[in-house]
Amino acid sequence: MHKWKVLIAAIILVVVFTSNPLFIRASSDIDIRTILKDEEDDVSILFFDLPEGESALIHTKDEFTVLIGTGSEASFDELSERLTRLGITVINQLILPKLEDTYMGGVSRLLDERKVEQIIVPDQGLKWFSESYQEYKIDIISWEEEGLYQPHPALQFSVMESTSSMMPALNLDVDIGCGHRLFLANEASLELEKEWMTKDLSTVNVLKVAEYGTEKGTGEDFLVSSDPEVAVIFNLHDHTVSASVRERLQETWIDTYETKQHGTILIKVNETDYELLTIRF
Template identity: 30%
Template sequence: MRPMWNIFLLGLLLINFGILQPEYPTDVEKIDLQLDEEEIAFTFLDLPNGECTIIQTSEGENILINTGSPESEDELLHYLKIYGIDEISDLIITSPDSEYTGNLKYLVENIAIDNLILPNSMSDAKLGKETDWWGKGTKSEPVKDLKVLVLNEDYSKKKHLGMDLLLEYNDTYLLYMTSADKEVENRLIRQHDLSFVNIIKVGDFGNDTGTSKKFLNACDPQTAILFHKETTYGKSMVLERLKETWLDLYQTSQKGNITIKMKNGYYHVFTLTLDTFQQMS
């Protein structure tokens, strides 16, 4: 007997996602997020190790933030197929660590990418493709109404630093943290009003060197997204701090792919496990 939770989730997904059935049995089924005009979707992928976020617009534009670890290549390519991504308008990397760049070279060589965006800390990267370099204070609008501000750009594997972004789409704010460092967090609190943040992507997979109680209180998000890494120091303590803030916590390792659809200052969260997708297909 199928668990009731799966039945509820399946019904929810059938309402909100269109599943395009394959014309031939060998084709890969695709997920149509059925975006309304002026609606945008952020999908945080459930990878075995590392992080990748897909941003899709109603105009058919696709943005990727990071590429997962090398061990996640098969899963990443599978997800790109089922979400119908064969061209990327912008590929943004927030850290040179392998959990973020593991499949960068493959994507550059095998998928059409209009713009490759790397942090200044990766200035020695040689990928054979023209690159835009982002540093602290860089502002961009990669697609209509999606505004990106680089809050911090630095790198230290030892100190768990990377490029931290504030993304805003029609008054919905996503704080995309890569760093897990209390000094960085304190500086961001001093330099920016973050009290309007709606969603936070937790830095460095929940490493306890960051995501402090003080930082969470300053941001006061309603929703948190946490990617999976095979080993993360102090993750349980970060989870405890997140739960104490009474926000809605979504972990890819538990919920599968997490999609947030935004429009007109509102957002909705949907989850999709690979098992559920296979049932729907």
């Protein structure tokens, strides 16, 4: 069990982590931006509760911002509202782990609305994406499978193995420089998980479950090998998370959070610990 430092107004309480984390409802009189500016935190990670699709924000103490996915086109208004409430006007890197609507449907509107300095896509999709978005004259690069990239001193991304399908994906093992680890699985495949398990995954803290919790992936062997404390599942319209996946997560004692049920999942990381909060805003 981990201990979680929970900030409520000016009172700091140290509590044992349970399945009921601190919940914040960000009403109009609360400046949600202060959540990202805690001097004790090195990195904040938000998994947004969009109506459909995946979008996560990584924000460092010195204001370096990485947005991973935009959610679907139909969800962009909700994403835009959350970025505005957080005070995010510049995105240093936009990572698109899959070139599908529920991962990148809001790209055009995001580029029209905010400054994006660089876009990162799977290597196999670079040519198509560059041609499709050449009008924006933005820096577009690809990350290669098994490549290692460090866009910021506190963030190191390892690109894990992918399938050789027509729909390339970036499966990302993210090392937070203060000693924590995030695994962003974007392909649900038991065979692919066997390849991932050839790496040492034992220090993974948080797992982003692949493909909205479909039964095709998130196998028991992979969960035992990585042994994360927390799993996050994004919402897909008219999709139900596999009962088998839920059961496997429960049986391996992983605290599971679904954005549809819990809202935005915020993980605040410092050198010694991390805390998890759920937010509705």
